[in-house]
Structure formats: C-alpha cells, structure tokens
Amino acid sequence: MTDISEAYLSSVRRIFEKRYKRKLTETEVKLIAFRLLNFGRVIQNFYHKKKEQYGDKYDIWLKDFIKSEENTDK
Numbered sequence: 272m273t274d275i276s277e278a279y280l281s282s283v284r285r286i287f288e289k290r291y292k293r294k295l296t297e298t299e300v301k302l303i304a305f306r307l308l309n310f311g312r313v314i315q316n317f318y319h320k321k322k323e324q325y326g327d328k329y330d331i332w333l334k335d336f337i338k339s340e341e342n343t344d345k
Contacts, residue, residue, distance in 0.1 A: 275301065275304050275305070275308070279304060280300055280301065280304055283300055283303055283304045283307065284300045287300070287303060321333075
C-alpha cells in the first residue's frame with residue numbers, strides 16, 4: 272500500500288466509526304482509505320477518457336447519460 276497521510280486516516284476513522292458505531296482497527300482504517308483512494312483514481316480515469324472522447328461535449332454527454340439512467344430507473 273502507498274503511504275497515506277495521518278490526517279486522511281483520522282478523517283476516515285472518524286467518519287466510519289461514527290457511521291458504524293464501533294472502533295476500527297488500524298488495518299481496517301488503512302484498507303478503507305486505500306479502497307477510497309483507488310475508487311477516486313477509477314473515477315478520474317473514467318472522466319479523463321470521456322473528456323478525450325467527447326472533448327468539450329463531455330458535459331452534454333454527462334447530462335444526457337444521467338437523464339437516460341433516471342428514465343430507466345422508473
């Protein structure tokens with residue numbers, strides 16, 4: 272795993288302990304933080320690829336995509 276700042280780890284610990292109302296081990300906190308960082312990288316990668324594919328039209332594509340997803344949920 273990469274080195275994660277103590278401030279980030281303490282934020283993750285505070286949020287998840289408040290949510291689940293139990294103390295987390297250091298390993299659990301590091302694992303959650305690592306997974307959150309990886310998820311952020313996936314989102315950035317997706318955004319970058321769509322931005323390359325659609326250029327300035329990315330915002331239009333995103334709005335159309337969100338509308339189509341909302342319509343399929345109904």
